[in-house]
Amino acid sequence: MNDWTFFTKKELECRGTGECAMNVEFMDKLVNLRKKYNRPMVISSGYRSLAHNSSINGARYSPHLYGRAVDVLCYGKSAYDLIKLAMNMGMTGIGLQQRGKHEGRFVHLDDMPRSEDHQRPWIWTYK
Secondary structure, eight states: OOOOTTTTTHHHHHHHTTOOOOHHHHHHHHHHHHHHTTTTEEEEEEEOOOHHHHHOOOOTTTTGTTTTTTEEEEEHHHHHHHHHHHHHTTOOOOEEEEESOOOOOOOEEEOOOOOSOSSSSEEEEEO
């Protein structure tokens, strides 16, 4: 694993298998985003193996499978500030889970490229 300042292997690895296959270009963007955000970014989900992604009912083509996504625990103004910076720094997928207990709220960030099936950028909310 590369030296990605601010982030540990433990927080980026698959919760099911312990594998950590984060995409280098994505991680470079994430580190630069963290520098501009200038506050901690707690990662609740990083890389996911296919088996783990299936076990948690993750999206079939989730960017987490390719090491191109993280879920960052945050809410309120912190979430707003993060989203604004993320859009300006090349993140093309932004998912919002801002309901429920504060400690479970998060912002999903990914940099998946545009394709015929998935026009980018995308912003969505979770049920």
